[in-house]
Amino acid sequence: xxxxxxxxxxxxxGLYKVVAPTKSGVILESLDxxxxxxxxxxxxxxxxxxEISIYTTTKEGTVGLEDVLKKIHKDFNDDLGxxxxxxxxxxxxxxxxxxxxxDEDRVYVSDIKKLVRWYATILKYAPELLTETEAKAEG
Numbered sequence: 368x369x370x371x372x373x374x375x376x377x378x379x380x381g382l383y384k385v386v387a388p389t390k391s392g393v394i395l396e397s398l399d400x401x402x403x404x405x406x407x408x409x410x411x412x413x414x415x416x417x418e419i420s421i422y423t424t425t426k427e428g429t430v431g432l433e434d435v436l437k438k439i440h441k442d443f444n445d446d447l448g449x450x451x452x453x454x455x456x457x458x459x460x461x462x463x464x465x466x467x468x469x470d471e472d473r474v475y476v477s478d479i480k481k482l483v484r485w486y487a488t489i490l491k492y493a494p495e496l497l498t499e500t501e502a503k504a505e506g
Contacts, residue, residue, distance in 0.1 A: 370417045370433045370496050373398065373489070375481075376405070377412035382488050385415070398492045416485070421478075422470035430466060432482075433496075439465050439486055440497035450487075451480045458483070 374383045374395060383395035383405065392408035407413045420429035439447070442465065449461045458479040462469050489496050 373416045422473040423468045425468050451483045
């Protein structure tokens with residue numbers, strides 16, 4: 368599985384694995400024990416994680432979510448020191464530790480909460496996404 372096979376659906380909690388395309392959309396399966404199936408159609412707002420970026424104050428302007436998730440894993444591994452229910456000050460401090468150049472005016476606390484939730488989900492159900500693969504290193 369790659370990060371391009373993981374999606375988030377607006378209005379639905381959690382992350383979903385892209386299973387297969389259909390004529391009118393795509394079949395998704397929740398990335399948890401329930402393995403709930405969902406057919407996402409054009410009426411759903413679906414985003415693949417590899418298309419999501421975090422705003423920064425650098426010249427590039429953004430950093431890809433995959434890079435941020437891998438940095439969190441490298442720096443914090445299993446213990447983030449915060450959870451999605453932490454207060455705003457703690458979440459902002461966590462984000463500053465992970466990505467010092469994040470744009471505090473455009474990255475909201477709700478975005479940081481999502482990042483923490485998504486990281487926990489990926490760590491539990493698809494930890495291979497958080498480490499550099501051997502194939503990438505050789506290729």
